[in-house]
Amino acid sequence: MSAVQIRTLESADVSAVLKVWNRALKRDPMNEGRFIGGVLCDADYWPGDDSGFFVAAHAGRPVGFLRAIIRRHSNDRVGVEPELGWIPVVAVDPEHRRGGVGTALMNAAIGHFKRHNRKRIWVCGNTGSAPGYVFPGVDKDAYAGGLTWFHKMGFRIDHESIAMARGTFDFDVAAFTAESRAGGTAVQIMGLTADRVQDFFSFLAEAFPGDWNTAARMKVRSGALGEVLIALLDGRVVGYCQWEGEHFGPFGVRPEVRNRKVGAQLFVEAVRRIRAADGRTVWFNWADDDVARFYGRFGLTATRQFAILVKDL
Numbered sequence: 073m074s075a076v077q078i079r080t081l082e083s084a085d086v087s088a089v090l091k092v093w094n095r096a097l098k099r100d101p102m103n104e105g106r107f108i109g110g111v112l113c114d115a116d117y118w119p120g121d122d123s124g125f126f127v128a129a130h131a132g133r134p135v136g137f138l139r140a141i142i143r144r145h146s147n148d149r150v151g152v153e154p155e156l157g158w159i160p161v162v163a164v165d166p167e168h169r170r171g172g173v174g175t176a177l178m179n180a181a182i183g184h185f186k187r188h189n190r191k192r193i194w195v196c197g198n199t200g201s202a203p204g205y206v207f208p209g210v211d212k213d214a215y216a217g218g219l220t221w222f223h224k225m226g227f228r229i230d231h232e233s234i235a236m237a238r239g240t241f242d243f244d245v246a247a248f249t250a251e252s253r254a255g256g257t258a259v260q261i262m263g264l265t266a267d268r269v270q271d272f273f274s275f276l277a278e279a280f281p282g283d284w285n286t287a288a289r290m291k292v293r294s295g296a297l298g299e300v301l302i303a304l305l306d307g308r309v310v311g312y313c314q315w316e317g318e319h320f321g322p323f324g325v326r327p328e329v330r331n332r333k334v335g336a337q338l339f340v341e342a343v344r345r346i347r348a349a350d351g352r353t354v355w356f357n358w359a360d361d362d363v364a365r366f367y368g369r370f371g372l373t374a375t376r377q378f379a380i381l382v383k384d385l
C-alpha cells in the first residue's frame with residue numbers, strides 16, 4: 073500500500089482506468105466512447121485537482137479509481153443539492169485488492185466531500201438524482217465483495233432496486249392491451265408530437281423534478297420523438313415513458329392518477345413499438361422494489377438486484 077499514491081485523474085490515464093474498470097466490473101463493461109461521454113464530457117466534471125475522480129497509482133500506473141461527484145450545475149429545477157455527494161463507481165484491480173487501496177480511495181473521497189461541506193453521500197443515487205449514473209447501486213450478486221467493503225466503509229443500505237427483462241416475441245399485445253384497459257381509466261396514449269412538447273416538459277417538471285427532465289430534453293433534442301409516449305386524460309398529460317432501442321425508461325405517471333392502469337396502457341404500447349422497431353427484448357436497470365410488482369404482471373423477471381447505499385458525514 074505504501075507504494076500507492078492517490079491523485080486526480082490525468083489525461084493519459086484513460087486507457088489504464090478502462091482496463092481496471094473492465095477487469096473489476098465484469099458485469100458492467102465500459103468502452104472508451106461511453107467513458108468519455110459519461111465522465112469527461114459531464115458538465116459536473118471539472119478536470120484538475122478538484123475533479124473528484126481519484127486514481128490510485130502504483131509505480132505511476134492506475135490500479136484503482138473512485139469517482140466522487142458534487143453537482144456544479146443545477147439538477148434541472150431542483151438546484152445543486154449542496155449537502156449531497158455521490159459515488160457512482162469505484163474499482164480496484166483484482167491483483168491489488170485487500171491491501172488498503174480501496175480504503176485510501178474512499179478516504180480521499182470523504183476528504184473531498186467534507187471540503188465541499190457535504191452531509192450525505194449516496195451510492196449511487198435516487199430516482200430524479202443520480203449524477204454520473206452507471207448503475208443504480210451495488211449489484212448484490214455480481215459485487216458481493218464490494219457490498220461488504222462499503223459496509224466496512226460505514227455505508228448502510230437505504231433501499232433496493234432491481235433490473236428486469238423479457239423477450240418481446242411472445243409478448244401478447246392483444247391480451248395485455250385488453251387487460252390494461254379492464255377496470256382502468258381510459259386515457260389517450262400517443263407518441264410525442266411537436267405541439268405537445270411544451271405540455272410534456274411542464275408535466276415532467278411538476279410531477280418528476282430532477283434528472284428525468286434532463287433525460288427527456290436530451291431525447292427530444294436528439295429528434296427521436298418516436299421513442300416517447302404520453303398519456304392524456306381530458307387533454308392533460310398525466311403520464312409518459314421513453315426508451316432507447318430495447319432499453320425502457322424513464323417511465324412515470326402523476327401520483328394522483330396512479331393505480332388506474334395508466335402505466336399499464338403506456339407500457340403495453342411501448343413494448344408493441346419496441347417490437348415493431350425490431351427489438352427482441354425489453355429491459356431496464358432500475359425499478360424500485362414496489363414498481364417491480366407492476367412489471368411482473370407483464371412477464372418481466374428480475375435479472376439483477378442493487379443495494380442503494382447511504383452514509384451521513
Ligand SMILES: CC(C)(COP(=O)(O)OP(=O)(O)OC[C@H]1O[C@@H](n2cnc3c(N)ncnc32)[C@H](O)[C@@H]1OP(=O)(O)O)[C@@H](O)C(=O)NCCC(=O)NCCS
Nearest residue numbers: 162163164169170171172173174175215217218220221224
Ligand atoms: C470494493 C473494492 C473497490 C475494494 O477494494 P480493496 O482495495 O480490495 O479494499 P480494501 O483493501 O481497502 O478493503 C478494506 C476492508 O474491506 C473489507 N473487504 C474488502 N473487500 C472485501 C471482500 N471482497 N470481501 C469481504 N470483505 C472485504 C475487508 O474488511 C478489508 O479489510 P481486510 O482486507 O484487512 O480484511 C474492490 O473489491 C473492487 O474493485 N470490487 C469490484 C468493484 C466493485 O464491487 N465496486 C462496487 C460497485 S461500484
